[in-house]
Amino acid sequence: MTPRQNRPTINQVAAAAGVTKSSVSRAFTRPEMLSPETVRKISAAAERLGYVPNHSARALSTGRHGNIALIVPDVANPFFPPLISAAQSEADRFDYCVFLGNSNEDPGQEDKLIGRFAGQVEGFVLVSSRLSDDQIVEHAARRPVVLINRDVKGIPRILIDSAAGVAEAVSHLATLGHRKLVYVGGPHGSWSNKQRRIAVRRAAKDHGLEVAVISNEFAAFESGRKITAAALATGATAAIAFDDLTAQGMLAELADMGVAVPADFAVVGCDDVLGAATYPPLTTVSNRSVEAGKAALNLLMEILQNNAIRDVRYVLDTNLVIRKTTGQVKAGKRSEAALGSDANRARN
Amino acid sequence: MTPRQNRPTINQVAAAAGVTKSSVSRAFTRPEMLSPETVRKISAAAERLGYVPNHSARALSTGRHGNIALIVPDVANPFFPPLISAAQSEADRFDYCVFLGNSNEDPGQEDKLIGRFAGQVEGFVLVSSRLSDDQIVEHAARRPVVLINRDVKGIPRILIDSAAGVAEAVSHLATLGHRKLVYVGGPHGSWSNKQRRIAVRRAAKDHGLEVAVISNEFAAFESGRKITAAALATGATAAIAFDDLTAQGMLAELADMGVAVPADFAVVGCDDVLGAATYPPLTTVSNRSVEAGKAALNLLMEILQNNAIRDVRYVLDTNLVIRKTTGQVKAGKRSEAALGSDANRARN
DNA sequence: CCTTGACATGCAACCGGTTGCATCTGATGG
DNA sequence: CCATCAGATGCAACCGGTTGCATGTCAAGG
Incomplete structure (x- = not known):
């Protein structure tokens, strides 16, 4: 049979x-x-x-499978594919096979996938994991785990520090004469989101700017469109979006509303996943996802070889990529900043 | 140890x-x-x-691993992630784990990956495979294989028939008054590319239009930009591009060149991977990649269960999605079509 | 010439499950 | 009351490798 x-x-x-x-x-x-x-x-x-x-026979007697699992929240989000691709190329160098898991932003699904893979992989790379710290620690106790964009003490992790780039963005906007910004957030469990929000707040304070924060659970083109009216209602003259997709949605909505970018409103994205492919080309914070994927895999391989988990915290810097969605504030716009801040739904 | x-x-x-x-x-x-x-x-x-x-012990004694492999030419090409995601969700329903392979458009790499996976999967889904027919047949003799967008007799396959959508596009352009089109091609080994090229030619003949064909090995934003001048030089007033990425690159280049779209030149993409996110929003041929991924997985599961390979050829239709990059030809443009066709690098 | 030891190879147990067949039990029917 | 049989469980071989230890061989050293 x-x-x-x-x-x-x-x-x-x-x-x-x-x-x-x-x-x-x-x-x-x-x-x-x-x-x-x-x-x-x-x-x-x-x-x-x-x-x-x-393969199975060998794995059975040696306990090493030559496989690792890579779990991401959303394969279709353009942030991840280059990372996946890079991780895979690295794995290939070591003759490892890669299982791909798509958690669909759902911690339950992520947990289930880890369980399914656990029996046949030597280690995990969890990208932007939506699990709780406790869950991550628990899994890491069983198998080597390397995190990307998630900061859990004691677990080896690669962090893309968008804070630097975001701070640069705020400074750039301040220089252009903006007085009030709005940060359009991303998924709740996202470490990157938290980091960016904090970075915007801090940098704004340094420059004496006002900040409104709008939360927006799902990072995507459509949700970017939907949130745009609320963003405008804050009275801000510039938005920093959690990611490029959100920013791109905002650009489309702004165009439909007849709001000129950057003349009437400036938009900054994050992660530079769209390159210069938006219209106007998006000013955004650079992306190190390829290096992150590569680094995570090398780190995991090293851990598997030395059989010793070091508490590594590897930070990749970012910077602002200035394109065409940011510009000098129009004379009349500065004063408006004081108005209409009742639409804020700030979170800390 | x-x-x-x-x-x-x-x-x-x-x-x-x-x-x-x-x-x-x-x-x-x-x-x-x-x-x-x-x-x-x-x-x-x-x-x-x-x-x-x-898992390994079970696989060793039963011969079934509960794994399948999904191989794509380029994870980072936005056509694939939704397909990958869909295939994965289906696999999940059957408690199967999915290995992801990225061939990087390289037949050698694809072959190598198949070899690496062969020992621990029950079957393969090859998406837009770049292997030769013979190689595919050979692999299929060893393990169940389901193809997406590749038409090899005797191997179960899911085909996204962009021909219908492309024909619609040609007809649409003819109605708008275009007299000469240029087809901007894609990767050599691509079945979709061949299919689209043929469909353009046939439909153009039906409508009495002239067609130039430009080949363009790598389908991406940048190569779309590079090919634009050559496309214009053919004297065509409209381009149908192998995919949306190429079309998007062309839009950017046309904007830089000061060529108005669609007033001076019309562009049609293929695969609708960018939604309405380009500027202007791209007229394109619809995409059935999610259904294709889902169908391929279900087919593979059925084959694994019944242990009988049926010669299935499952075709998914497409249609034209009209947005804003196609429009009525300007009066003066029609006559120009006769000129400047020396830049053609037609292939059959 | 015998001892010693390095080197090459074989032997057999083990990894953790699955499965065909044997065995045992208790209920059923004549 | 015994033969029969179905249903539940145990026994042991097997899947295809890896590896600690034993064995055998041969050259160098005393």
Whole structure:
């Protein structure tokens, strides 16, 4: 019933080469233990038969699977694919296979996926995990875990520090004459969101700017559109959005409303996932997701090799990429900042 | 040395429940063979110990891994993530884990990935595979394979028929008064590219339009920009691009060149991956990638269950989504069509 | 020439499940 | 009351590798 393909086994190779299976096994894993001639003989036989070691059998006896799992909240969010791709290329260098999990922003789903993968991976990379700190610690106790954009003490983590870029954005807007900003937030469980919100507040304070905060659970084009009216109602003359998608949605909505960007309202995105592909090209905070993916994988590999978890906290800096959605405030706009702040739904 | 976690094994559960491991095994796989009371006893013991069956051990003895592999040419191309996400959700329903492979448009890499995965998956979904037909047939002989956007006889396949949408686009452009079109191509090995090119040619013939074809190996924003001058030089008044990314690049370049869209030049994309997010919002051919991903997975699951490969060829229709990058040809433009066709680099 | 030890290879147990067959029990029917 | 049989459970082999230890060989050293 089971559609077992008749792939040759180690025994068949052994028979063909006139040795025992121990030698065949060693020819593949520790050839230096064998005489060169034996290795050659075995390789030839293996080649001839088309032998490929059985992954499950090997995993069963060694406990190492040669697999890792990468879990992201939303594959379709353009922030993640380049990261996924980079992580995968790195894994490839180490001959590891990558399971991809899509938690769909749902902690329950994320937890379930981890459970499903747990039996056949050596470690996890959790990107922008939506789990609680406790859950993460618990999982990390079982298997090596590396986090990206999540700051949990004791768990190795790669953090993209958008704070620096966001601060630059605020400073840039201040220089352009803006007096009141609105920060349009992102998902609740997101470490990046919290970090950006705090960075906006702090930098604004340094520059003596007013800040309104609007929360917006789902980061996407459509929700960016929806939130735009509320953003305008705060009386701010510029918005810093949680991410480029949100910003892009705002641009579309602003265009439909006849609000000129950047003349009447400035917009800054975050993560630079759209490049110069928006209209007008979006001023945004740079993105280090490729490096983050690469670094996370290398870190995980190192941990797996040394079998020792170091408390690493690796921070990647960002900076502002100025394009065309920010500009000098119009003369009349500054005074309006004082009005209409009742639409704020500030969170801390 | 091996960091084997001390997860409880079937033997420990057996001991705790006072039965043999056969019964524990059956309690999980064929509970109807056991008395309800025994099942209850075993479940309780398993629960208490936190027992989870070992995936590798199970795979070793049954030959089924509960894994499948999904291979795409470029994770970062926005066409694929929604498909990946959809396939994953479906896999989840069947308790399957998904390996993701990124071939980076390279047949060699794709082949290598398949080899790496082969030992631990029950089947493959190859999306827009860049392998040769022979290679695909060869792999399909070993493991069940389902193709998306690749038409190989005898291999189950899901095809997104953009031909219908493309034909609609040509007809739409003809109605608007265009007399000469240019098709801006995509990757060589791409079935979709071939299909679209043929569809453009055929529909253009039906409507008595002239067609130039420009090839453009890598489908992306930047290459879309680069190809724009050549596209204009053909003397066409409208372009149909292999995909939205290419079209978006063309829009950016046209804007920089001061060519008004759609007044001076019309652009049609393909795959509708950008939604209304370009400026102007892009007229494009609809996309069925989510359905394709879902269908491919269900097909694969069916094949795995029935252990019989049917020669399925499942076609998903598309249609034109008219937005703002196509419009009536300006009076003076029609006559220009006859000129400047020396820049054509037509391929068949 | 015998001892010693390094090196190459074989032996057999083990990893953690699954499964065909044997065994045991108790109920059913003649 | 015994033969029969179905249902529940145990036994042991097997899946395909890895690895600690034993064995065998051969060259160098005393």
